[in-house]
Amino acid sequence: MTRDRSVLVVGLGRFGVAVATTLDSLGQDVLAVDKDADLVNRWSSQIPTVQADMTDVLALEQLGVKDFSTAVVAIGDSIEASVITAGNLLDVGITDIWAKSVSVEHARILQRIGARHIINAETDAGKRVGHLVSGDYLDYIEIEGPHSVVKIHTPSHAVGMSIGDARIHERFGVTVVAIKSSGRELAYGSKDLVMKRNDELIIMGTQDQINHFLHG
Template identity: 30%
Template structure:
Protein backbone atom coordinates (compact mmCIF):
# COMPACT_ATOMS: atom_id res chain seq x y z
CA UNK A 1 0.00 0.00 0.00
CA UNK A 2 1.28 3.45 -0.92
CA UNK A 3 2.15 5.56 2.10
CA UNK A 4 -0.09 8.55 2.66
CA UNK A 5 1.33 12.00 3.18
CA UNK A 6 0.62 13.99 6.35
CA UNK A 7 0.68 17.64 7.37
CA UNK A 8 0.87 18.10 11.13
CA UNK A 9 0.05 21.63 12.25
CA UNK A 10 1.11 22.40 15.80
CA UNK A 11 4.32 20.76 17.02
CA UNK A 12 3.86 20.78 20.77
CA UNK A 13 4.10 17.56 22.77
CA UNK A 14 1.07 15.93 21.12
CA UNK A 15 1.73 17.11 17.56
CA UNK A 16 5.46 16.39 17.59
CA UNK A 17 4.81 12.86 18.90
CA UNK A 18 2.27 12.15 16.15
CA UNK A 19 4.52 13.64 13.46
CA UNK A 20 7.60 11.74 14.63
CA UNK A 21 5.74 8.42 14.73
CA UNK A 22 4.32 8.96 11.24
CA UNK A 23 7.80 9.77 9.95
CA UNK A 24 9.25 6.72 11.71
CA UNK A 25 6.86 4.54 9.68
CA UNK A 26 8.27 6.05 6.48
CA UNK A 27 5.45 8.47 5.65
CA UNK A 28 6.11 11.88 4.08
CA UNK A 29 5.38 14.38 6.89
CA UNK A 30 5.21 18.16 6.82
CA UNK A 31 5.42 19.81 10.24
CA UNK A 32 4.19 23.36 10.82
CA UNK A 33 4.46 25.54 13.92
CA UNK A 34 4.78 29.22 14.79
CA UNK A 35 7.58 28.47 17.27
CA UNK A 36 10.98 28.24 15.60
CA UNK A 37 12.29 26.00 18.39
CA UNK A 38 9.64 23.36 17.74
CA UNK A 39 10.33 23.44 14.00
CA UNK A 40 14.12 23.25 14.44
CA UNK A 41 13.81 20.30 16.84
CA UNK A 42 12.05 18.21 14.15
CA UNK A 43 13.83 19.52 11.06
CA UNK A 44 15.97 16.38 10.74
CA UNK A 45 13.12 14.01 11.64
CA UNK A 46 10.35 15.08 9.27
CA UNK A 47 10.34 15.34 5.48
CA UNK A 48 9.85 19.09 5.84
CA UNK A 49 9.34 21.44 8.79
CA UNK A 50 8.36 25.07 8.34
CA UNK A 51 7.53 28.08 10.47
CA UNK A 52 3.99 29.24 9.63
CA UNK A 53 0.79 30.38 11.31
CA UNK A 54 -2.14 27.96 11.14
CA UNK A 55 -4.54 30.93 11.23
CA UNK A 56 -3.13 32.22 7.93
CA UNK A 57 -4.68 30.45 4.94
CA UNK A 58 -2.14 31.95 2.54
CA UNK A 59 0.76 30.67 4.66
CA UNK A 60 -0.76 27.16 4.74
CA UNK A 61 -1.27 27.25 0.99
CA UNK A 62 2.33 28.38 0.43
CA UNK A 63 3.56 25.55 2.66
CA UNK A 64 1.73 23.12 0.37
CA UNK A 65 -0.74 21.76 2.92
CA UNK A 66 -3.35 21.24 0.20
CA UNK A 67 -1.09 18.68 -1.47
CA UNK A 68 -1.16 16.32 1.51
CA UNK A 69 -3.57 13.40 1.98
CA UNK A 70 -4.17 13.97 5.69
CA UNK A 71 -3.95 17.01 7.97
CA UNK A 72 -3.54 16.62 11.72
CA UNK A 73 -4.35 19.86 13.51
CA UNK A 74 -2.66 19.67 16.89
CA UNK A 75 -2.78 23.33 17.88
CA UNK A 76 -3.06 23.43 21.66
CA UNK A 77 -4.76 26.01 23.83
CA UNK A 78 -5.54 28.62 21.16
CA UNK A 79 -9.17 27.80 20.38
CA UNK A 80 -9.50 30.46 17.66
CA UNK A 81 -6.35 29.29 15.87
CA UNK A 82 -7.51 25.68 16.06
CA UNK A 83 -10.92 26.43 14.51
CA UNK A 84 -9.57 28.79 11.83
CA UNK A 85 -6.89 26.29 10.87
CA UNK A 86 -9.52 23.56 10.48
CA UNK A 87 -11.57 25.81 8.20
CA UNK A 88 -8.52 26.75 6.10
CA UNK A 89 -7.35 23.16 5.70
CA UNK A 90 -10.86 22.15 4.64
CA UNK A 91 -10.91 24.97 2.06
CA UNK A 92 -7.52 23.86 0.72
CA UNK A 93 -9.07 20.51 -0.16
CA UNK A 94 -7.26 18.14 2.20
CA UNK A 95 -9.08 14.82 1.97
CA UNK A 96 -8.89 13.71 5.63
CA UNK A 97 -8.70 15.99 8.66
CA UNK A 98 -8.00 14.96 12.26
CA UNK A 99 -8.18 17.69 14.91
CA UNK A 100 -7.23 17.88 18.57
CA UNK A 101 -10.10 19.30 20.63
CA UNK A 102 -9.90 21.10 23.97
CA UNK A 103 -13.32 20.08 25.32
CA UNK A 104 -16.69 18.61 24.30
CA UNK A 105 -18.08 21.96 23.08
CA UNK A 106 -15.01 22.42 20.92
CA UNK A 107 -15.53 18.81 19.73
CA UNK A 108 -19.04 19.66 18.47
CA UNK A 109 -17.83 22.78 16.65
CA UNK A 110 -15.04 20.91 14.89
CA UNK A 111 -17.38 18.10 13.87
CA UNK A 112 -19.74 20.62 12.26
CA UNK A 113 -16.79 22.16 10.40
CA UNK A 114 -16.22 18.82 8.71
CA UNK A 115 -13.35 17.27 10.70
CA UNK A 116 -13.21 13.53 10.01
CA UNK A 117 -11.95 12.68 13.49
CA UNK A 118 -11.91 14.88 16.58
CA UNK A 119 -9.51 13.82 19.30
CA UNK A 120 -9.79 14.55 23.01
CA UNK A 121 -6.36 13.19 24.04
CA UNK A 122 -6.65 13.64 27.79
CA UNK A 123 -10.15 12.14 27.90
CA UNK A 124 -9.30 9.21 25.63
CA UNK A 125 -6.09 8.37 27.50
CA UNK A 126 -7.89 8.82 30.83
CA UNK A 127 -10.59 6.34 29.82
CA UNK A 128 -7.94 3.91 28.60
CA UNK A 129 -5.99 4.07 31.85
CA UNK A 130 -9.17 3.92 33.95
CA UNK A 131 -10.22 0.68 32.22
CA UNK A 132 -6.87 -0.95 32.97
CA UNK A 133 -6.67 0.31 36.55
CA UNK A 134 -10.23 -0.89 37.24
CA UNK A 135 -9.38 -4.43 36.12
CA UNK A 136 -5.67 -5.37 36.24
CA UNK A 137 -6.41 -8.43 34.06
CA UNK A 138 -7.04 -6.10 31.10
CA UNK A 139 -3.65 -5.36 29.56
CA UNK A 140 -4.89 -3.21 26.71
CA UNK A 141 -7.93 -2.59 24.52
CA UNK A 142 -8.81 -1.16 21.11
CA UNK A 143 -12.06 0.51 20.06
CA UNK A 144 -13.42 -0.75 16.73
CA UNK A 145 -16.36 1.69 16.58
CA UNK A 146 -20.10 1.08 16.92
CA UNK A 147 -19.57 0.16 20.56
CA UNK A 148 -17.28 -2.81 19.89
CA UNK A 149 -13.87 -3.28 21.49
CA UNK A 150 -11.11 -5.85 21.48
CA UNK A 151 -9.43 -6.39 24.84
CA UNK A 152 -6.17 -8.12 25.69
CA UNK A 153 -6.98 -10.11 28.83
CA UNK A 154 -4.27 -11.76 30.93
CA UNK A 155 -5.53 -15.25 31.75
CA UNK A 156 -5.69 -15.68 35.55
CA UNK A 157 -4.98 -18.88 37.50
CA UNK A 158 -8.68 -19.72 37.81
CA UNK A 159 -8.90 -20.21 34.01
CA UNK A 160 -5.80 -22.40 33.79
CA UNK A 161 -6.76 -25.56 31.89
CA UNK A 162 -10.24 -24.28 30.98
CA UNK A 163 -11.25 -24.59 27.32
CA UNK A 164 -12.75 -21.71 25.36
CA UNK A 165 -15.93 -23.75 24.90
CA UNK A 166 -16.28 -24.26 28.67
CA UNK A 167 -16.15 -20.52 29.28
CA UNK A 168 -19.55 -20.02 27.53
CA UNK A 169 -18.50 -16.56 26.41
CA UNK A 170 -21.10 -16.17 23.66
CA UNK A 171 -24.01 -17.65 25.61
CA UNK A 172 -23.39 -15.84 28.89
CA UNK A 173 -21.66 -12.61 27.92
CA UNK A 174 -22.18 -12.16 24.15
CA UNK A 175 -18.41 -12.15 23.69
CA UNK A 176 -16.20 -13.84 21.12
CA UNK A 177 -12.68 -15.19 21.63
CA UNK A 178 -10.51 -14.20 18.66
CA UNK A 179 -7.38 -16.05 19.71
CA UNK A 180 -4.70 -16.28 22.36
CA UNK A 181 -1.01 -15.44 22.54
CA UNK A 182 1.19 -17.90 24.44
CA UNK A 183 4.62 -16.35 24.59
CA UNK A 184 5.37 -15.68 20.89
CA UNK A 185 2.83 -18.18 19.51
CA UNK A 186 -0.67 -17.26 18.31
CA UNK A 187 -3.29 -19.91 19.09
CA UNK A 188 -6.63 -20.11 17.31
CA UNK A 189 -9.84 -20.25 19.33
CA UNK A 190 -12.00 -21.07 16.33
CA UNK A 191 -13.23 -24.54 17.37
CA UNK A 192 -13.40 -23.78 21.08
CA UNK A 193 -11.11 -26.68 22.01
CA UNK A 194 -8.12 -24.54 23.05
CA UNK A 195 -7.30 -24.93 26.75
CA UNK A 196 -5.88 -21.80 28.28
CA UNK A 197 -2.82 -21.51 30.46
CA UNK A 198 -2.25 -18.96 33.20
CA UNK A 199 -0.48 -15.95 31.71
CA UNK A 200 -1.86 -16.39 28.18
CA UNK A 201 -3.09 -13.22 26.50
CA UNK A 202 -6.69 -13.81 25.43
CA UNK A 203 -8.17 -11.51 22.79
CA UNK A 204 -11.89 -10.93 23.33
CA UNK A 205 -14.31 -9.07 21.04
CA UNK A 206 -17.52 -7.53 22.33
CA UNK A 207 -19.35 -4.43 23.46
CA UNK A 208 -17.92 -2.48 26.36
CA UNK A 209 -20.71 -3.29 28.91
CA UNK A 210 -20.39 -7.03 28.18
CA UNK A 211 -16.59 -6.94 28.39
CA UNK A 212 -16.79 -5.00 31.64
CA UNK A 213 -19.33 -7.46 33.07
CA UNK A 214 -17.09 -10.41 32.22
CA UNK A 215 -14.00 -8.69 33.64
CA UNK A 216 -15.85 -7.83 36.85
CA UNK A 217 -17.06 -11.45 37.20
CA UNK A 218 -13.49 -12.73 36.82
CA UNK A 219 -12.23 -10.23 39.35
CA UNK A 220 -14.95 -11.22 41.84
CA UNK A 221 -14.05 -14.91 41.51
CA UNK A 222 -10.37 -14.41 42.28
Protein backbone atom coordinates in the same frame (compact mmCIF):
# COMPACT_ATOMS: atom_id res chain seq x y z
CA MET B 1 4.58 17.88 -6.00
CA THR B 2 1.51 15.72 -5.49
CA ARG B 3 1.80 13.52 -2.43
CA ASP B 4 -0.24 10.29 -2.42
CA ARG B 5 -1.44 9.29 1.04
CA SER B 6 0.60 12.11 2.55
CA VAL B 7 -0.12 13.66 5.93
CA LEU B 8 0.26 17.23 7.12
CA VAL B 9 0.56 17.57 10.91
CA VAL B 10 -0.08 21.07 12.26
CA GLY B 11 1.22 21.68 15.78
CA LEU B 12 4.36 20.32 17.41
CA GLY B 13 3.17 19.87 20.96
CA ARG B 14 3.39 16.44 22.57
CA PHE B 15 0.34 15.14 20.73
CA GLY B 16 1.45 16.43 17.31
CA VAL B 17 4.99 15.14 17.76
CA ALA B 18 3.69 11.70 18.76
CA VAL B 19 1.47 11.56 15.66
CA ALA B 20 4.17 12.83 13.29
CA THR B 21 6.98 10.60 14.57
CA THR B 22 4.71 7.55 14.53
CA LEU B 23 3.64 8.24 10.94
CA ASP B 24 7.26 8.81 9.94
CA SER B 25 8.34 5.53 11.55
CA LEU B 26 5.59 3.77 9.59
CA GLY B 27 7.02 5.10 6.35
CA GLN B 28 4.28 7.65 5.69
CA ASP B 29 5.05 10.87 3.80
CA VAL B 30 4.60 13.37 6.63
CA LEU B 31 5.31 17.07 7.08
CA ALA B 32 5.00 18.73 10.50
CA VAL B 33 4.28 22.45 10.70
CA ASP B 34 4.41 24.88 13.61
CA LYS B 35 4.66 28.65 13.88
CA ASP B 36 7.17 28.33 16.76
CA ALA B 37 10.70 28.33 15.33
CA ASP B 38 12.17 26.72 18.44
CA LEU B 39 9.84 23.72 18.17
CA VAL B 40 10.52 23.37 14.47
CA ASN B 41 14.29 23.42 15.08
CA ARG B 42 13.97 20.96 17.96
CA TRP B 43 12.31 18.28 15.83
CA SER B 44 13.79 19.01 12.41
CA SER B 45 16.48 16.34 12.77
CA GLN B 46 13.88 13.62 13.41
CA ILE B 47 10.97 14.49 11.12
CA PRO B 48 10.41 16.79 8.14
CA THR B 49 9.35 20.15 9.59
CA VAL B 50 8.65 23.67 8.42
CA GLN B 51 7.84 26.92 10.21
CA ALA B 52 4.56 28.50 9.16
CA ASP B 53 1.34 29.92 10.59
CA MET B 54 -1.52 27.82 9.24
CA THR B 55 -4.11 30.44 10.19
CA ASP B 56 -2.63 32.49 7.33
CA VAL B 57 -4.14 31.53 3.97
CA LEU B 58 -1.04 32.75 2.13
CA ALA B 59 1.13 30.38 4.14
CA LEU B 60 -1.04 27.45 3.06
CA GLU B 61 -0.65 28.45 -0.58
CA GLN B 62 3.11 28.83 -0.27
CA LEU B 63 3.42 25.35 1.25
CA GLY B 64 1.13 23.78 -1.34
CA VAL B 65 -0.88 22.05 1.37
CA LYS B 66 -3.71 21.27 -1.06
CA ASP B 67 -1.53 18.44 -2.35
CA PHE B 68 -1.78 16.59 0.98
CA SER B 69 -4.43 13.89 1.27
CA THR B 70 -4.82 14.07 5.06
CA ALA B 71 -4.23 16.69 7.74
CA VAL B 72 -3.95 16.40 11.52
CA VAL B 73 -4.70 19.62 13.41
CA ALA B 74 -2.84 19.07 16.66
CA ILE B 75 -3.06 22.63 18.00
CA GLY B 76 -4.02 22.57 21.68
CA ASP B 77 -3.07 25.97 23.06
CA SER B 78 -5.54 28.05 21.05
CA ILE B 79 -9.07 26.98 20.13
CA GLU B 80 -9.28 29.91 17.72
CA ALA B 81 -6.10 28.89 15.88
CA SER B 82 -7.26 25.27 15.77
CA VAL B 83 -10.64 26.12 14.27
CA ILE B 84 -9.25 28.64 11.75
CA THR B 85 -6.56 26.18 10.67
CA ALA B 86 -9.07 23.35 10.23
CA GLY B 87 -11.35 25.67 8.25
CA ASN B 88 -8.46 26.81 6.02
CA LEU B 89 -7.43 23.22 5.31
CA LEU B 90 -11.00 22.29 4.43
CA ASP B 91 -11.24 25.35 2.16
CA VAL B 92 -8.21 24.25 0.13
CA GLY B 93 -9.79 20.84 -0.43
CA ILE B 94 -8.39 18.53 2.25
CA THR B 95 -11.45 16.57 3.36
CA ASP B 96 -9.74 14.00 5.59
CA ILE B 97 -9.18 16.20 8.65
CA TRP B 98 -8.22 14.79 12.06
CA ALA B 99 -8.44 17.46 14.75
CA LYS B 100 -7.50 17.45 18.43
CA SER B 101 -10.11 19.00 20.72
CA VAL B 102 -9.56 20.30 24.23
CA SER B 103 -13.21 20.65 25.27
CA VAL B 104 -16.72 19.58 24.33
CA GLU B 105 -17.38 23.03 22.87
CA HIS B 106 -14.18 22.88 20.81
CA ALA B 107 -15.15 19.46 19.46
CA ARG B 108 -18.64 20.71 18.55
CA ILE B 109 -17.22 23.63 16.55
CA LEU B 110 -14.77 21.38 14.72
CA GLN B 111 -17.58 18.99 13.82
CA ARG B 112 -19.77 21.83 12.56
CA ILE B 113 -17.14 23.17 10.19
CA GLY B 114 -16.59 19.70 8.75
CA ALA B 115 -13.61 18.07 10.49
CA ARG B 116 -14.11 14.34 9.85
CA HIS B 117 -12.37 12.93 12.93
CA ILE B 118 -12.31 14.59 16.36
CA ILE B 119 -9.77 13.36 18.92
CA ASN B 120 -10.12 14.39 22.54
CA ALA B 121 -6.61 13.37 23.50
CA GLU B 122 -7.04 14.01 27.21
CA THR B 123 -10.40 12.24 27.53
CA ASP B 124 -9.43 9.29 25.32
CA ALA B 125 -6.16 8.80 27.18
CA GLY B 126 -7.95 9.23 30.50
CA LYS B 127 -10.46 6.52 29.67
CA ARG B 128 -7.70 4.12 28.72
CA VAL B 129 -5.64 4.86 31.83
CA GLY B 130 -8.73 4.55 34.01
CA HIS B 131 -9.43 1.08 32.65
CA LEU B 132 -5.82 0.03 33.13
CA VAL B 133 -5.59 1.45 36.65
CA SER B 134 -8.71 -0.51 37.60
CA GLY B 135 -6.49 -3.61 37.48
CA ASP B 136 -8.74 -5.90 35.42
CA TYR B 137 -7.23 -5.11 32.02
CA LEU B 138 -3.68 -5.43 30.70
CA ASP B 139 -4.64 -3.13 27.81
CA TYR B 140 -7.77 -1.41 26.54
CA ILE B 141 -8.89 -0.04 23.17
CA GLU B 142 -12.26 1.65 22.71
CA ILE B 143 -13.68 1.19 19.22
CA GLU B 144 -16.66 2.83 17.57
CA GLY B 145 -19.98 1.86 19.09
CA PRO B 146 -20.47 0.03 22.39
CA HIS B 147 -17.65 -2.49 21.90
CA SER B 148 -14.12 -2.50 23.28
CA VAL B 149 -11.06 -4.66 22.69
CA VAL B 150 -9.20 -5.56 25.89
CA LYS B 151 -6.29 -7.74 26.91
CA ILE B 152 -6.75 -9.76 30.10
CA HIS B 153 -5.28 -12.77 31.86
CA THR B 154 -7.34 -15.94 31.59
CA PRO B 155 -10.17 -15.76 34.17
CA SER B 156 -9.92 -18.54 36.76
CA HIS B 157 -13.20 -20.12 35.63
CA ALA B 158 -11.81 -20.65 32.10
CA VAL B 159 -8.33 -21.95 32.94
CA GLY B 160 -7.57 -25.30 31.29
CA MET B 161 -10.58 -25.15 28.97
CA SER B 162 -10.62 -24.70 25.23
CA ILE B 163 -12.47 -21.71 23.77
CA GLY B 164 -15.02 -24.07 22.25
CA ASP B 165 -15.61 -26.15 25.41
CA ALA B 166 -15.97 -23.00 27.53
CA ARG B 167 -18.63 -21.76 25.08
CA ILE B 168 -17.36 -18.24 25.67
CA HIS B 169 -19.26 -16.49 22.92
CA GLU B 170 -22.49 -18.37 23.61
CA ARG B 171 -22.38 -17.80 27.38
CA PHE B 172 -20.83 -14.35 27.64
CA GLY B 173 -21.20 -12.74 24.21
CA VAL B 174 -17.48 -11.92 23.94
CA THR B 175 -15.17 -13.07 21.17
CA VAL B 176 -11.66 -14.32 21.90
CA VAL B 177 -9.66 -12.73 19.11
CA ALA B 178 -6.26 -14.17 20.04
CA ILE B 179 -4.23 -15.76 22.84
CA LYS B 180 -0.61 -15.02 23.76
CA SER B 181 1.14 -17.71 25.79
CA SER B 182 4.54 -17.11 27.41
CA GLY B 183 7.36 -17.95 24.98
CA ARG B 184 4.97 -18.52 22.07
CA GLU B 185 3.75 -16.42 19.18
CA LEU B 186 0.28 -14.90 19.19
CA ALA B 187 -2.32 -17.48 18.16
CA TYR B 188 -5.72 -16.62 16.72
CA GLY B 189 -8.68 -17.66 18.84
CA SER B 190 -9.75 -20.97 17.28
CA LYS B 191 -12.25 -23.08 19.21
CA ASP B 192 -9.73 -25.82 20.07
CA LEU B 193 -7.23 -23.40 21.63
CA VAL B 194 -6.78 -24.07 25.38
CA MET B 195 -6.62 -21.10 27.76
CA LYS B 196 -3.85 -21.46 30.37
CA ARG B 197 -3.55 -19.62 33.68
CA ASN B 198 -1.05 -16.94 32.66
CA ASP B 199 -2.13 -16.60 29.06
CA GLU B 200 -3.04 -13.16 27.79
CA LEU B 201 -6.40 -13.15 26.02
CA ILE B 202 -7.36 -10.45 23.54
CA ILE B 203 -11.14 -10.27 23.61
CA MET B 204 -13.85 -8.06 22.10
CA GLY B 205 -17.28 -7.27 23.52
CA THR B 206 -19.38 -4.69 25.29
CA GLN B 207 -18.37 -3.52 28.73
CA ASP B 208 -21.05 -5.65 30.42
CA GLN B 209 -20.11 -8.74 28.42
CA ILE B 210 -16.41 -8.34 29.24
CA ASN B 211 -17.13 -7.85 32.93
CA HIS B 212 -19.38 -10.91 32.93
CA PHE B 213 -16.63 -13.01 31.36
CA LEU B 214 -13.98 -11.65 33.74
CA HIS B 215 -15.93 -12.54 36.84
CA GLY B 216 -17.75 -15.61 35.63
